[in-house]
Amino acid sequence: MGSNPRLRALLLFFLGLFLTFASVHARAQGTFGDSATYNPLIRSFLNAGMWNTPAYDLLKRLVHIAPHRLSGSRDAARAVAWVQQSMLSLKFEKVHQESITVPHWVRGKIETARILGRHPYPLEVCALGKSVATPAQGIAAEVVEVHSLAEAKALGTKGKGKIIFFNRPMDATLMDTFEAYENSVDQRGGGAIAAASVGGVAALVRSMTMRNDRVPHTGVMGYVDSIAKVPAAAVSLVGADTLSARIRRSPHLRVRLVLTCRTLPDAPSANVMGQITGSEFPNEIIVISGHVDCWDKGEGAVDDGSGVVQALEALRLIKSLGLHPKRTIRAVAFMNEENGSRGGIGYARNPARTGERHIAAIESDRGGFTPRGFFYQVPQNTPPPAPRLLPALGQISAGYIRPGFSGVDILPLVDIGVPGFGLDVDSQRYFDYHHSDNDRLSVINPRELELGAIAEALLGYILAEGGLQSVSP
Amino acid sequence: MGSNPRLRALLLFFLGLFLTFASVHARAQGTFGDSATYNPLIRSFLNAGMWNTPAYDLLKRLVHIAPHRLSGSRDAARAVAWVQQSMLSLKFEKVHQESITVPHWVRGKIETARILGRHPYPLEVCALGKSVATPAQGIAAEVVEVHSLAEAKALGTKGKGKIIFFNRPMDATLMDTFEAYENSVDQRGGGAIAAASVGGVAALVRSMTMRNDRVPHTGVMGYVDSIAKVPAAAVSLVGADTLSARIRRSPHLRVRLVLTCRTLPDAPSANVMGQITGSEFPNEIIVISGHVDCWDKGEGAVDDGSGVVQALEALRLIKSLGLHPKRTIRAVAFMNEENGSRGGIGYARNPARTGERHIAAIESDRGGFTPRGFFYQVPQNTPPPAPRLLPALGQISAGYIRPGFSGVDILPLVDIGVPGFGLDVDSQRYFDYHHSDNDRLSVINPRELELGAIAEALLGYILAEGGLQSVSP
Numbered sequence: 001m002g003s004n005p006r007l008r009a010l011l012l013f014f015l016g017l018f019l020t021f022a023s024v025h026a027r028a029q030g031t032f033g034d035s036a037t038y039n040p041l042i043r044s045f046l047n048a049g050m051w052n053t054p055a056y057d058l059l060k061r062l063v064h065i066a067p068h069r070l071s072g073s074r075d076a077a078r079a080v081a082w083v084q085q086s087m088l089s090l091k092f093e094k095v096h097q098e099s100i101t102v103p104h105w106v107r108g109k110i111e112t113a114r115i116l117g118r119h120p121y122p123l124e125v126c127a128l129g130k131s132v133a134t135p136a137q138g139i140a141a142e143v144v145e146v147h148s149l150a151e152a153k154a155l156g157t158k159g160k161g162k163i164i165f166f167n168r169p170m171d172a173t174l175m176d177t178f179e180a181y182e183n184s185v186d187q188r189g190g191g192a193i194a195a196a197s198v199g200g201v202a203a204l205v206r207s208m209t210m211r212n213d214r215v216p217h218t219g220v221m222g223y224v225d226s227i228a229k230v231p232a233a234a235v236s237l238v239g240a241d242t243l244s245a246r247i248r249r250s251p252h253l254r255v256r257l258v259l260t261c262r263t264l265p266d267a268p269s270a271n272v273m274g275q276i277t278g279s280e281f282p283n284e285i286i287v288i289s290g291h292v293d294c295w296d297k298g299e300g301a302v303d304d305g306s307g308v309v310q311a312l313e314a315l316r317l318i319k320s321l322g323l324h325p326k327r328t329i330r331a332v333a334f335m336n337e338e339n340g341s342r343g344g345i346g347y348a349r350n351p352a353r354t355g356e357r358h359i360a361a362i363e364s365d366r367g368g369f370t371p372r373g374f375f376y377q378v379p380q381n382t383p384p385p386a387p388r389l390l391p392a393l394g395q396i397s398a399g400y401i402r403p404g405f406s407g408v409d410i411l412p413l414v415d416i417g418v419p420g421f422g423l424d425v426d427s428q429r430y431f432d433y434h435h436s437d438n439d440r441l442s443v444i445n446p447r448e449l450e451l452g453a454i455a456e457a458l459l460g461y462i463l464a465e466g467g468l469q470s471v472s473p
Numbered sequence: 474m475g476s477n478p479r480l481r482a483l484l485l486f487f488l489g490l491f492l493t494f495a496s497v498h499a500r501a502q503g504t505f506g507d508s509a510t511y512n513p514l515i516r517s518f519l520n521a522g523m524w525n526t527p528a529y530d531l532l533k534r535l536v537h538i539a540p541h542r543l544s545g546s547r548d549a550a551r552a553v554a555w556v557q558q559s560m561l562s563l564k565f566e567k568v569h570q571e572s573i574t575v576p577h578w579v580r581g582k583i584e585t586a587r588i589l590g591r592h593p594y595p596l597e598v599c600a601l602g603k604s605v606a607t608p609a610q611g612i613a614a615e616v617v618e619v620h621s622l623a624e625a626k627a628l629g630t631k632g633k634g635k636i637i638f639f640n641r642p643m644d645a646t647l648m649d650t651f652e653a654y655e656n657s658v659d660q661r662g663g664g665a666i667a668a669a670s671v672g673g674v675a676a677l678v679r680s681m682t683m684r685n686d687r688v689p690h691t692g693v694m695g696y697v698d699s700i701a702k703v704p705a706a707a708v709s710l711v712g713a714d715t716l717s718a719r720i721r722r723s724p725h726l727r728v729r730l731v732l733t734c735r736t737l738p739d740a741p742s743a744n745v746m747g748q749i750t751g752s753e754f755p756n757e758i759i760v761i762s763g764h765v766d767c768w769d770k771g772e773g774a775v776d777d778g779s780g781v782v783q784a785l786e787a788l789r790l791i792k793s794l795g796l797h798p799k800r801t802i803r804a805v806a807f808m809n810e811e812n813g814s815r816g817g818i819g820y821a822r823n824p825a826r827t828g829e830r831h832i833a834a835i836e837s838d839r840g841g842f843t844p845r846g847f848f849y850q851v852p853q854n855t856p857p858p859a860p861r862l863l864p865a866l867g868q869i870s871a872g873y874i875r876p877g878f879s880g881v882d883i884l885p886l887v888d889i890g891v892p893g894f895g896l897d898v899d900s901q902r903y904f905d906y907h908h909s910d911n912d913r914l915s916v917i918n919p920r921e922l923e924l925g926a927i928a929e930a931l932l933g934y935i936l937a938e939g940g941l942q943s944v945s946p
Contacts, residue, residue: 047644053645126599171517172526172920175869210920370843370899372870396648397845397899426870426899428920447645447683447901 011061038462045454046396049313055453057445058086058309060366063299063441070129070296071336072104072267073454079292083272083308083333090311090316091333092274100346102336104267105130105297108260112202113231115246116254119443123239124214124252126297127261128188128205128221129234130412134278138258139163139202139231140203143246149186152194159198163255165247166191167240170431176429178405181208181434188219192232202257203232203259205239211432214238218295220339227282231259250371267368269335271343276315279325279466285467287361288314288456291337291409298439302430306368308333310423313453318461325464327359336363341408348412360463363407367433368449369425370397374459375404377411377420389462398455400424419468421459423452476588498555500869511865511935516608518927521788523791528926529919531559531782532841536772536914542807543602543741543769550764556745556781563789564687565747565804573819575741575809576754578603580769581733584706589613589717589727592749596712599770600706600734601661601694601705602676603810607660611731612636612675612704618720622659625667632671636728639664639678640713643904650900651839653877655683661692665705673728676705679713684905687711691768692908693812704732746815748789748803749938757800759936760834761787763927764810764882771912775903779841779922783807783896786926798937800832810838814881821885831891833936834881835929838862840906841922842898843870848877850884850893862935875895892941894932896925 049055066079080097086093107127115121125135128183147168152159166187170180191203207217216234223229231370235243247253272292278284283294290307294300311331318329334343347353362374373393390399406420414420433439522528539552553570560568586596602608614634619625620641625632639660643653680690689707696702708716711769720726745765751757763780767773784804790803807816820826835847846866863872879893887893898921906912 042564043646046648050645172523173516175519176922428843428924429918432918445905446900451648451901 012364016329029201030207037154038389039395040457041461042392042395042454042458044321045457048317049450050447053315053446053450055309055313056444057095057444058312059301059305059444059449060441062305062309063301067299068296069292069300070205071102071269071293071339072244072264074294075247076269076293076335080270080272080335083292085393086312087272087274087331090312091319092108092315095274097270097272098346098350098352100335100342101266102269102342103340104264106262107264107337108133108265109229110260113233113255113257115243117250117295120241120248123255124216124236125204125239125257126216126218127259128218129295130221130223130423131192131232131259131261132229133261134202134257134259139255140256141201142252143204143247143255145244149190151192153197155198155404157199159195159200160357162200162201163202163204163257164195165243166203166418167244169206170210172210177210177431178427181431183220184208184297188234189222192221192230193224193227196228196230200230202230204255204257205232205234207236208432209237209434210236215436215438216400217434217436218297221437231257231416233257233259233334239262242434248261250450271335271347271404272333273330273332275328276318276325280326282328282329285330285356285358286455286460287332287358287410287413288460289334289361289363289407290365290472291335291343291411292333293335295338295435297435297437298433299440299441300439301444302433302439303435304337304365305442306452307364310364310368310449310453310456313450313458314460317453317457323461323463327464327467328431331458344409348416348439349353349412358413359377359468361406361410362421362423363415364452364456365407365409366421366423366425366427367430368371368444369427369429370448371455372424372426373398373400373402375402375406375422375424376401377406377422379414379417389459392458393455396451424456425452489837502606510933511862514934515865515868515927515931517794518930519791521782521790521926522923523920526919527789528782529917531785532774532778532917532922533914535778535782539869540729540772541769542765542767542773543578544575544742544766545672545737546769547802549742549766549808553745553808554767559785560747560804560824561856562746563785564786564792565748568747569820570743570745571823571825572741572743573808573815574739575742576813577737578812579735579737581606581735583731583733586706586708586728586730588716589729590723594715594719596716596728597689598677598706598707598712598730599689599691600732601691601707603694603696603736604665604705604732604734605702606734606857607675607704607730608662609731611729613727613729614674615725616677616716616720616728618717622663622667626670628671630672632668632673635672635673636675636677636730637664637668638716640717641678642679642680643683645683650683650904654904657681657916658692661707662695665694665703666697666700669701669703673703675703677728677730678707680709681706682710682904682909684911685710688909688911690907690909691770692847699751704730706730706732726752726837730913742808744808744820745806746803749798750793750799751800752797755800755801756830758828758831759802759884760805760831760883761802761878761933762805762834762836762882763806763838764808765806766808766811768811768908770908770910771906771914772914774914774917775840775906775912776908777810779917779925780837783837783841783922783926784928787930787933790926790930796934799932800937800940802933802937810881817882817885821889830925831886833892833894834879834883834886835894835896835933836883837896837919837925837929838880838882838902841906841917841925842900843894843896843904843921844925844928846871846873846875846897848879848895848897849874850879850887850895851878852887853891862932865931868929869924869927896928898925
């Protein structure tokens with residue numbers, strides 16, 4: 001788009017038109033009154049954040065210092081130390097770690113798959129988190145393609161000795177890519193169990209992505225004690241489509257899968273937190289959070305380095321304006337969201353919670369993209385909040401608070417009655433990167449990341465100042 | 474974000490809650506009735522577009538065949554031929570070119586700038602479009618930094634013999650980055666005139682971007698006959714900030730600027746168009762458009778390859794559903810938006826318009842990012858449309874139609890009374906790429922691009938079927 005000299009005059013004309021409309025609308029609704037308080041606040045946050053976008057600088061340092069932050073790893077420990085040091089540098093109060101014990105699964109050096117036969121072809125694979133290894137020489141077996149757990153279980157004796165290939169794609173027609181993910185991820189979580197239940201020897205799962213490339217996407221899977229534990233790996237979309245096409249031509253096609261992952265004894269780790277202590281009700285807490293662990297592929301810039309640095313930045317923004325909220329705002333970097341949720345559970349159960357009253361918990365774990373609003377998750381029978389904040393949030397395009405999922409790490413708080421808010425964002429790109437080598441700093445835009453921090457700062461500050469009633473009808 | 478087995482149950486619960494709310498709301502508003510028509514349509518478009526995202530494949534071919542499509546160039550001619558061929562392949566009707574004559578400015582092989590003195594330093598620059606060249610040995614002069622055209626003009630005799638350096642940044646706190654652009658771009662458009670008016674020998678302009686890198690961003694500038702024509706170049710943000718810091722330390726700092734650009738005689742070129750001819754009112758036209766020319770830096774994938782392929786894809790989508798709209802839907806690839814607007818003007822004035830009645834014109838020229846809504850530009854005193862379409866558009870996150878700028882190419886139509894619609898998108902990343910080497914296919918996400926085409930297909934089809942009253946109160 002080029003420049004046009006008449007644009008400004010036109011814009012002014014329409015701005016007037018719009019303001020007239022908005023003001024009439026405000027009077028009609030009777031809920032725009034809060035704009036008088038919130039609108040200057042959002043402008044102050046924009047001024048304090050958008051010129052230098054500090055969240056991005058924090059993210060750059062985090063992924064440089066500790067790119068492969070899977071629970072129990074050396075990088076996870078480095079990341080915990082870095083978050084603590086950053087909170088101290090930002091002059092947060094009561095900066096400390098709370099110890100937890102985490103699963104310690106390691107990928108191993110080798111993970112390969114190959115179509116065997118006269119036209120061998122390498123498939124890009126990666127072990128799914130928690131998977132057992134194959135024997136050293138790998139597992140070579142015929143592959144059966146299915147599109148659901150039910151279809152796998154219906155194989156009966158036909159599944160015996162086979163590698164079961166789960167190839168149902170994410171639904172590309174859904175605007176909310178998280179919905180598409182939730183509709184397909186049962187194959188990853190339950191594929192190994194379903195495969196083993198019919199005598200299958202391994203599970204191969206189409207990556208949970210819609211990006212048509214050669215990059216496999218990992219993620220957690222599960223076993224049950226009553227069924228044999230068979231290895232499970234994700235295959236890239238190009239690999240999955242190739243494998244599917246080859247199976248159609250050669251129904252008895254064989255693949256050799258080699259995985260060297262293993263599970264070590266649980267390891268010590270920690271959540272990290274720091275806060276702005278409330279001036280009137282210091283024991284009433286608003287949590288703003290993300291998770292500091294990530295998969296060992298990529299750098300975890302999207303999932304969930306973004307959420308961690310946004311929590312730090314949200315508190316920095318509030319402090320930078322010289323605000324002294326009545327209630328405590330606490331930034332929490334949770335550990336072990338990806339393969340155990342031990343951080344979220346540990347936080348909710350920690351004896352330090354005694355004497356604290358959690359007003360609300362906010363989490364950003366959908367990537368550092370342009371914010372769109374918040375999902376609000378309340379204990380059953382509690383009414384969802386009225387949109388008193390929406391005019392202010394709408395100014396940064398985050399103008400809705402809708403019922404929905406809040407966040408894995410804050411779910412243990414929601415379970416004990418704390419309202420949870422999950423930052424919702426433009427989700428079109430998220431699964432291009434999620435749990436894969438594609439999840440790198442370079443895919444994060446500094447402005448989009450900062451806007452999420454500002455949305456959290458606004459919501460967090462208003463909750464801290466006015467309590468939950470500030471967002472209630 | 475990991476997977477959580479309770480998520481689905483929770484989502485279903487909240488979905489129920491939301492549907493109840495939505496249905497009550499629908500009855501209360503009395504405007505959701507259109508959803509009965511439009512909602513299945515948007516779902517059909519999603520099915521027809523999102524699985525394979527064909528707009529992205531078109532864009533890939535366009536930027537591969539003709540990356541440097543500045544008006545008058547070889548690539549511009551190739552692009553015109555490619556668009557025509559693509560329209561024929563897609564079985565559009567009445568595919569043809571309409572000839573226009575375009576400015577033919579060429580960059581030349583050398584464009585450099587260098588801080589002189591004991592600590593020389595190279596600045597990344599590029600000539601602004603239409604600029605004259607420097608002498609072959611360049612222009613070496615002292616640099617004066619200003620932050621507005623007014624400040625330059627106020628220099629008086631202090632400007633004589635100087636390179637005037639316009640360094641007012643885009644306002645990073647504005648959510649609408651196009652507003653920030655409009656507030657700063659006068660320096661690029663009018664810098665050379667202001668510089669020459671006080672005896673300056675050249676204009677150096679901070680690039681119109683907020684991305685802090687070493688890439689300069691070009692764009693059109695202007696001269697007036699009454700004032701000397703001095704060369705004008707853009708400098709990268711890293712260069713501009715370095716230059717500014719060096720000037721503070723050394724007020725008499727000198728820079729040598731070398732540009733070898735020149736203006737050749739006007740060249741023949743063309744707009745390209747093809748259509749789905751209306752079944753009842755073939756002479757009533759809805760235009761869906763973008764511009765096929767782009768700056769010679771980068772590949773013009775964002776500005777405005779996206780808009781061109783979205784216009785093609787919008788018509789393909791409509792045809793793929795077997796729809797036969799009552800009015801004609803015409804895809805137009807305009808030429809010369811960037812440095813002359815000859816395409817838009819030529820289209821509106823072409824004798825072929827006689828006997829045609831344009832119902833509306835839609836343009837996408839804000840980059841192929843996630844759609845957010847439409848700006849609606851009407852002749853003065855015409856009321857803006859009521860939001861009867863919003864529920865359907867809202868399903869693809871494009872749920873507003875607001876007064877605003879429609880598009881440079883369709884402005885000549887708006888000027889003669891045709892309502893214009895400009896696709897609005899998430900604009901946070903746009904100026905990272907705009908008019909620079911950063912504008913490449915790799916920054917476009919196939920899903921985001923396709924969603925824009927779907928928004929245009931929906932709006933275009935409904936206008937074609939129901940006329941302008943279909944979006945009126």
